[in-house]
Amino acid sequence: MNQSFGKLNVEPERYEFRSPPLHQFELARRDFFKILGSGIAIFAMAGSTDAKQETAPGPHIQPPQLPKEIASWLHVGDDGTVTAFTGKVEVGQNARTSLTQSVADELRVPFASVRMVMGDTELTPFDMGTFGSRTTPTMVPQLRRVSEAARNLLLEAAATQWNVPAASLKAADAKITDPVSGKSVSYAELARGKTLARLLPEADPITPPSQWTVAGQPLAKVNAREVVTGKHQYTTDLRPDDLLYAKVLRPPSFGATLASCDSKAAVAMAGVTVVVDGNFVGAAADSEARAEQALAAIHAEWKESPQKVSDSDIFAYLKQNASSDSDARREKQEKGSVSRGLADAASKLETSYTVAYIAHAPLEPRAAVAEWSDNKMTVWTGTQRPFAVRTEVANALHIAESSVRVIVPDTGSAYGGKHTGDAAVEAARLAKAAHHPVKLVWTREEEFTWAYFRPAGLIEVKSGLDAGGKLTAWEFHNYHSGSSGIETPYDVANQLIQYHSVPLVLRCGSYRGLAATANHFARETHMDELARGVNLDPLEFRLRNLSDPRLRAVLQAAAKSFGWPPKKSREGQGFSIAAGNEKGSYVATCAEVLSKSNKLQVVRLVTAFECGAIVNPNGLRNQVVGANIQGLGGALFESIQFENGRLKNPHFATYRVPRFRDLPQIEAVLLNRKDIPSAGAGETPIMAVAPAVGNALYDATGMRRRTMPLGMDV
Amino acid sequence: MATSFKFTVNGQTRSIQSDPETPLLTVLRDALGLTGSKYGCGEGQCGACTVLLDGAARRSCVLPIRAAAGKSITTIEGLEQSGRLHPVQQAFLEAEAFQCAYCTSGMIMSSVALLKQSPNPTPAEIAQALQGNICRCGTQPRIVEAVQRAAKATREQRS
Numbered sequence: 071m072n073q074s075f076g077k078l079n080v081e082p083e084r085y086e087f088r089s090p091p092l093h094q095f096e097l098a099r100r101d102f103f104k105i106l107g108s109g110i111a112i113f114a115m116a117g118s119t120d121a122k123q124e125t126a127p128g129p130h131i132q133p134p135q136l137p138k139e140i141a142s143w144l145h146v147g148d149d150g151t152v153t154a155f156t157g158k159v160e161v162g163q164n165a166r167t168s169l170t171q172s173v174a175d176e177l178r179v180p181f182a183s184v185r186m187v188m189g190d191t192e193l194t195p196f197d198m199g200t201f202g203s204r205t206t207p208t209m210v211p212q213l214r215r216v217s218e219a220a221r222n223l224l225l226e227a228a229a230t231q232w233n234v235p236a237a238s239l240k241a242a243d244a245k246i247t248d249p250v251s252g253k254s255v256s257y258a259e260l261a262r263g264k265t266l267a268r269l270l271p272e273a274d275p276i277t278p279p280s281q282w283t284v285a286g287q288p289l290a291k292v293n294a295r296e297v298v299t300g301k302h303q304y305t306t307d308l309r310p311d312d313l314l315y316a317k318v319l320r321p322p323s324f325g326a327t328l329a330s331c332d333s334k335a336a337v338a339m340a341g342v343t344v345v346v347d348g349n350f351v352g353a354a355a356d357s358e359a360r361a362e363q364a365l366a367a368i369h370a371e372w373k374e375s376p377q378k379v380s381d382s383d384i385f386a387y388l389k390q391n392a393s394s395d396s397d398a399r400r401e402k403q404e405k406g407s408v409s410r411g412l413a414d415a416a417s418k419l420e421t422s423y424t425v426a427y428i429a430h431a432p433l434e435p436r437a438a439v440a441e442w443s444d445n446k447m448t449v450w451t452g453t454q455r456p457f458a459v460r461t462e463v464a465n466a467l468h469i470a471e472s473s474v475r476v477i478v479p480d481t482g483s484a485y486g487g488k489h490t491g492d493a494a495v496e497a498a499r500l501a502k503a504a505h506h507p508v509k510l511v512w513t514r515e516e517e518f519t520w521a522y523f524r525p526a527g528l529i530e531v532k533s534g535l536d537a538g539g540k541l542t543a544w545e546f547h548n549y550h551s552g553s554s555g556i557e558t559p560y561d562v563a564n565q566l567i568q569y570h571s572v573p574l575v576l577r578c579g580s581y582r583g584l585a586a587t588a589n590h591f592a593r594e595t596h597m598d599e600l601a602r603g604v605n606l607d608p609l610e611f612r613l614r615n616l617s618d619p620r621l622r623a624v625l626q627a628a629a630k631s632f633g634w635p636p637k638k639s640r641e642g643q644g645f646s647i648a649a650g651n652e653k654g655s656y657v658a659t660c661a662e663v664l665s666k667s668n669k670l671q672v673v674r675l676v677t678a679f680e681c682g683a684i685v686n687p688n689g690l691r692n693q694v695v696g697a698n699i700q701g702l703g704g705a706l707f708e709s710i711q712f713e714n715g716r717l718k719n720p721h722f723a724t725y726r727v728p729r730f731r732d733l734p735q736i737e738a739v740l741l742n743r744k745d746i747p748s749a750g751a752g753e754t755p756i757m758a759v760a761p762a763v764g765n766a767l768y769d770a771t772g773m774r775r776r777t778m779p780l781g782m783d784v
Numbered sequence: 785m786a787t788s789f790k791f792t793v794n795g796q797t798r799s800i801q802s803d804p805e806t807p808l809l810t811v812l813r814d815a816l817g818l819t820g821s822k823y824g825c826g827e828g829q830c831g832a833c834t835v836l837l838d839g840a841a842r843r844s845c846v847l848p849i850r851a852a853a854g855k856s857i858t859t860i861e862g863l864e865q866s867g868r869l870h871p872v873q874q875a876f877l878e879a880e881a882f883q884c885a886y887c888t889s890g891m892i893m894s895s896v897a898l899l900k901q902s903p904n905p906t907p908a909e910i911a912q913a914l915q916g917n918i919c920r921c922g923t924q925p926r927i928v929e930a931v932q933r934a935a936k937a938t939r940e941q942r943s
Contacts, residue, residue: 162884162921290880297885298873300820300860304886307819315814357814359806433824433832433886433920482822482886483920514825692883692923699922722829722918730911730924 105193109147109261110223112216114270142195142209144173144216146224150244150258152177152184154213157197158205159189159454160480161488163752164689165205167292168285171686172210175284176217176277179244179257186292189456189478199455201486201580203653203750206685210748214276223268227260279683279744288688293480304482305437305452306511313439314343316500316510317361319351319370320520323715324576326372335367343504344368354500354508376715379575385424385528388549392570401553401569408532411543411564415534418543419600422530423592425551425778426709427523427576431727434482435517436493439509440501447474447502451494452481459491466495467502474498485700486580487521518720523710524581525574527551529592539606541615546593552585555652555757558593560615576712582697583753586652587704587760591778594648594761598768608647608765609634618651620680623741624658625649628678631739632660642666643673644770648761654749655681659698659758661766662734670782672702672732672763678739679755682746694738694755701759703728706784732784789853793818794862804850808842809833811849812859820860820889824918831917834890834897835859841897843916860889863896871941872896875934876927883921891917895931904935 103111144154154173160166166186174181187193189200221241228246229236232253240247247254279286296302321327328349336344336353342364343354353364379387412418438451447467453459456476464471476494493510501508512520527550534543541562548556553569581587601611609629616622628634629647636645642665649658662674679694707726711718719725738755760778767782768774775781786801793816800815807826812818812835821844824832828846835844836858863870869877872895882888891914898905898913905913910931911924919927 162886164883290877291882291885294877294880294882295869297882297888298869298876298892299864300818300889302885303819304822306823307813309814309817309819358810359803431920433830433884433918434822435824481884483884485920511823514827514829688880692880692921692926695925696883696922699924700920721827722825723827727918727920728922728924729918730914730928733911733924736925 103265103267106145106153107147108263108265109145110220110264111143111145111267112219112223112270113143113267114212114216142212142216144213144220146220146257146261148258148262148264150183150256150261152179153187154184154216155187155194156209156213157189157194157457158209159200159456159478161200161452161454161484162482163205163693164291164686165200165209166480167289168206168685168689169209169213170292171285171287171289173213173217175282176214177221178241181284181289183244190475191456191460191477192475196457199458199489201454201489203655203753206681206748206750207654210685211276215270218276219268219270223266224257224260228255231255279748285685286683287686289686290688303479304434305439305450305479306434306482308439308450308479308509310439310441310507312506314354314356314500314504314506314508315358315361316352316354316497316508317358317365318496318510318516319365319368320516321349321372321374323374323376325376325715326374329371329373331371332369336364339364339367343500345500345503347499350496350499352496352500354504354506374715377575380713381426381709381711384427384526384575387575388526388528388572391572392549393572401571403557403567404565406564408543408545408564408566411562412532412534414536415542416537417603418532418534419596419603420532421596421599421776422528423595423776423778424529425527425588425591427526427578427712428581428704428708429518429523429710429725430485430487430521430581431518431722431725432483432485432487435512435514436488436521437509437511438494438497439507440494440497441507442498442502442505445473447498448477449474449494449498450477450479451491451497452484453478453488453491453494454484454486455489458489459494462491462495463498467498485582486584489580490522492520514722515720518725519717522577522579525551525578525585527585527588529588531592531596533596533600535600535604539604539611539614548585548589548592551588554584555586555589555650559618559621559651560597560612561617562615576710582700583652583756586650586753586757587701588778590648590650590757591760591764594650594758595764595776598646598648598761598765599774602768607635612647612649620656621649621651621658624656624678624680627739627741628658628660628676631678631737632676634660636662640664642770644766644768646762646765646769648758648765650754650757652754652757655679655751655754657754657758659762661759661762663763663766663770665767665770668783670706670767670780670784672706672734674735674737675759675762676737676739677755677758678741679751680741680743681749681751681754683744683748684740684742685748687740687742690740690751691738693751694740695736697753697755698736698738698759699728699733701756702732702734702763704778705760705763705780706732706782707779709779787850789849791852791854792856794858800849802849805848807845808835808847808849808852808857809844812844812857818859818861822886822889824886824890829916829918830887831890831894831914832887834893834917836893836897839897839900841894858893860892863892870896871937872899872931872934875930875937879926879930879933881923881926881930883923887917887919891919891927895927895934898931899935899938903938905931907932
């Protein structure tokens with residue numbers, strides 16, 4: 071990590087990091103207990119905890135809406151059930167399980183007695199969204215602190231009851247015990263008949279990882295039995311009574327606007343609701359087929375104005391249309407003098423790299439079920455940002471946010487691709503007109519075409535080395551793809567690093583790891599080129615230029631498990647390594663490939679990963695291996711092809727994703743640093759795969775590929 | 785035009801009125817409320833909708849209901865028998881062979897069909913059999929492990 075650059079610039083596509091406006095906090099405590107019954111409730115504030123707020127008069131907050139300052143809350147019911155509330159959502163990253171573990175651990179209750187309520191704008195506290203690997207570093211400590219405060223309250227209640235000091239009592243297994251007298255009382259008994267609410271006191275030290283009992287264990291996913299029996303209900307599976315099915319008429323190309331629309335024939339169809347509003351044309355009926363028939367009866371004329379650029383000339387376009395240097399200056403990070411560093415260099419290298427647009431392709435496409443009832447819109451939808459979707463729906467329908475509720479069922483994956491509420495808005499618009507619940511499930515083609523992409527990018531790198539193989543200069547320009555992970559972790563006195571924004575060609579947004587994948591591909595490929603150029607072992611070359619101990623540790627751990635230095639035993643075999651750090655976690659990947667008559671096979675990946683104290687090694691291993699496999703897609707073949715404002719490959723038959731036969735042998739080496747607070751793990755393990763594979767291809771063939779995907783026959 | 789079709793689903797005889805071209809998946813999910821089989825692509829490319837048709841794995845999203853007439857269909861909901869999970873379900877549970885789990889029903893159904901034909905498959909045979917099933921979360925190694933675990937459990941049950 072390069073300290074001299076100070077605060078990281080906020081990346082343009084990370085629009086979701088904008089802070090929400092704050093409202094004055096008023097605690098309507100009686101209303102909270104109406105929701106859950108009597109018991110003990112603890113509220114954690116997002117910002118500082120002002121003692122005055124605890125006694126602020128209520129009850130102006132309409133139940134059960136919560137003020138935005140509350141970041142999480144927890145309730146111990148008089149039957150002993152613990153319910154914890156968070157605005158975070160479950161999209162396959164296993165947050166429901168890891169958060170449950172943390173609550174159980176801190177409150178000293180069995181794992182099975184904790185229920186997490188997640189991502190419901192009416193029941194859970196405001197949350198910006200589930201992205202940026204933030205759930206573990208922010209929500210785990212918050213839920214631990216509310217759990218700890220509840221535990222202390224229970225200890226005090228027992229102490230009062232027995233007239234002994236609270237410090238002499240022990241909390242374990244949902245009971246308070248007095249080791250002296252041997253008396254014990256359950257949390258359920260202590261909570262019975264009480265309506266005790268307390269704001270979280272100033273931060274107390276929560277249980278350190280070395281003393282975790284439930285957290286840190288490889289526990290199974292909370293609702294695992296429901297998923298293997300097909301009982302878990304995703305948004306797409308919801309079937310309220312009187313449900314109508316929706317279809318939306320899509321424009322022929324990006325940016326097309328509706329010039330005219332004759333919907334008379336469709337409107338005349340029995341049981342069909344048609345909405346034509348702005349550029350939106352949709353129909354709802356008692357079956358998808360009937361809704362499709364209605365759309366077929368609509369005569370729409372579109373005015374098309376597609377951009378001329380296509381996937382074949384996008385990279386030249388990005389360079390030509392980059393923001394002017396003055397605009398880009400604030401994105402420029404400079405220290406020392408690159409020109410001096412290059413003048414001092416014994417050898418120099420200048421190369422450029424490209425990354426294609428790719429799609430998230432979550433297996434559950436965007437979907438929503440919307441119901442308009444009593445002047446209130448309820449929308450169930452798979453999104454990473456339920457509160458932002460509530461705003462989107464309210465704005466689209468011109469109704470108050472308080473009239474919209476967004477509920478997120480555990481969702482069929484997202485990978486950064488479900489930050490917006492497109493399907494929710496469409497379903498809500500139709501539901502408001504139909505006065506029936508409406509379900510909209512995007513087709514796979516719609517998901518590919520009308521969602522958003524990971525941006526394409528062009529990256530130019532210039533560097534210099536001294537005679538001892540140490541970096542003297544590093545210049546790095548990223549056009550369009552983003553600034554996440556743009557800083558080099560290597561020691562180099564003279565640097566110039568700059569992100570250049572480019573007006574959007576295709577609709578773009580977040581993707582697992584954001585631009586860190588692109589920036590690591592360029593940097594780690596370039597590092598490999600430098601190492602090979604001076605005949606240095608790629609691992610030795612990195613370690614020679616690296617002082618960050620955590621990054622050195624993952625490099626050494628991956629190398630050790632991989633068997634570095636490797637020896638070639640057959641023709642076409644190649645090995646290499648790549649590494650990096652982002653969002654407080656560290657990754658290194660070693661790759662073995664086999665190249666035979668121009669066909670590339672990835673044989674083996676060994677990825678070492680370190681994210682501080684591990685909350686659930688079982689879930690973490692799934693995330694690390696999964697990120698490696700998803701990373702192979704972007705490394706080897708995933709690429710959006712487009713021309714004339716149209717996608718050329720909006721299907722799984724033409725947009726290739728990793729499948730079983732693409733799998734190499736994969737080994738995840740997890741470094742558990744119990745002395746370091748847990749960081750998120752959903753993103754960083756994807757970063758080193760593409761450069762490791764590309765570098766191994768070079769080792770095998772002498773052929774250097776500087777494109778993502780690598781463009782080899784696989 | 786709606787026609788009457790009769791078939792067996794999870795051991796029960798069902799009769800429905802439907803357009804003959806309506807995909808079996810739509811009938812299962814929307815008419816019969818069996819939502820365990822998922823819509824992933826509607827093009828037979830991802831396998832999330834996999835069911836057994838007379839014991840063989842089929843993509844129900846591209847199978848017209850007329851082709852299921854008179855046949856026996858098993859969906860994910862039909863595997864559990866009196867509260868006892870099918871060995872493949874049990875193995876997926878034990879290996880935690882899922883993340884978002886949207887592909888899981890299809891993976892399990894494809895695996896059940898494979899083990900019927902080949903009770904002791906190699907990892908390569910499993911990969912071949914599941915090549916048409918996509919897991920975007922990248923849980924494939926654990927799915928292969930789960931299928932091997934189920935094969936072993938089934939063999940042990942028999943012996």
